[in-house]
Amino acid sequence: MNKKDVIRLLEKIAVYMELNLENPFKVSAYRKAAASLETDGRTLDEIEDFSALKGIGKGTNEVITEFVRTGESPVLKELEDKVPSGLVRMLKLPTLGPKKIAKIHDALGISTLEDLKTACENQEVSALPGFGKKTEENILKSIETVLNRPERYPIARVLKFQKVITDVIETIPGVERYDMTGSGRRTKETSRDLDFIVKVEDYEMFTETMVSQPFVKHVVAQGDKKLSVEIEHDFDEINVDFRFVNGDEYISTLQHFTGSKDHNVKMRQIAKARGEKISEYGVETHDGVKTFSSEEEFYNYFELPYIPPAMRETGQETDIDVTEIIKHSDIKGDLHMHTVYSDGAYSVRDMVEAARRKGYSYIVITDHSKSLRVANGLSDERLLEQLAEIRAIDKEYDDIDVYSGTEMDILADGTLDYPDDILSQLDYVIAAIHSSFQQSEEDIMKRLKAAMDNPYVRHIAHPTGRLIGVRDGYPVNMDELFDYAKQTNTVLEINANPQRLDLSSDVIANRDVMFTVNTDAHHTDHLDFMKYGVDTLQKAFVKKSQVLNAMTREEFKAFINKSKQSDINE
């Protein structure tokens, strides 16, 4: 039994209550109780009194404590007896909510998706009062499509959908400004749909152009304020919502549709306490509706510092001091990137030039090591050749320091791919696992610890090896990893590549270690991935002082020149 089990219980009760047509506020109370558990940093055992948490009162506390004590929940059991489980699946169908499902169930005795499909085909549903032909068609259609579609797409996939859409928006005349909003703007690891807001006077022309695109499969909703379509790209389908803005409310609309829902609820509560009202059109104040010229101005108006999109998740972010937390502009260098020496697409010099264009003060070139043959890993000799080239190039530039490093493989038996006498010549050594993902957690931890024990290994790259939505990575004991990193003065990476983003924001929160955030670029364009890594740090409220590559040029130089051991003794 862990906290996730309890959270799942509360959420399940909420769903069943919803289908049982309970008071919506009661339903939401159960969801709030679950959210409250989720945002609390402690484990189940560490929480002594659940009712001390905000949102957990007498009723939900009883449900939780009974479940924790006995492993069972009479409240859920009673609901399960009353509500057929097939109805839960129907909630996944868009346009069908708890009330319509209850009506269908009561009037036709239907409790499975299969029966619902048959009833629609026999036109029994459209015969019900309050239902019509259109509703019946929509249900039939969504049973076919939505149930075969993944519920959420990983962020790397979302970014590809995004490009398809923005490529079209760029061609539409009269568009003054547009932004992707929603979970995509907040850099969530996965998204259910895409949201855009568009400042355009002629929304009809915009709509016409968009719906005529070949990738648009279906128009879900269409009005003068919004357009909602279903698109298909590369055999994947996703919903895209557009919201039209035409006036001074752009920033309010941007803030509103960036969400999250919980963040907005919190902001509205703050406004309400001052007798004001927030909507997507602005803030209703005592003397009229106020609009803003930037989101910073919006948050400052409520006496809050600017809260970056990535942090707008639970509502907690308005209670803490966000000014110390890492910002995108704090990043002064990138410590993990590849060149043509191994599997990168550009030369050392190309990467240096690209980093200068980003305004960086320092970079480390870190190609793969010899055992990673598929990536053309460097032999000892080639590594030393590259080292000489990097030293020469570094001398040519006054405005950036170019360091030589490696992304060295931690081999299956825990040995390292280069001997210490090679490593000692490099400025900066990264170690990473690229093979034998199937090992036990114990074996993986042995490998990671062996690397961290090495006096030249500064940093563990992509510490879980996961690819979001594709593979889970190898098994890592997180507490052990953080403890050992702390002990050995090893830095842990947030890999900013949107396919990876590990360590993930939920495991790095409240950890007392140094982090570094790097793009692992194999192409000059990949240096732009930095944004997603910094967003990940922001989600976990990681401070600037905890991020290695937020150091100034001089600080980082001093860090390089000090041995790993001397850091420990500081």
Added chain:
DNA sequence: GCCGTTTTCGGCCCGACTGTTTTCAGTCG
């Protein structure tokens, strides 16, 4: 069901769009 420097009762964020309705309920974000 939860909560309270206006409250222990009466609220609980707010608005757009669809479909089935003759004025609005349901759903969604």
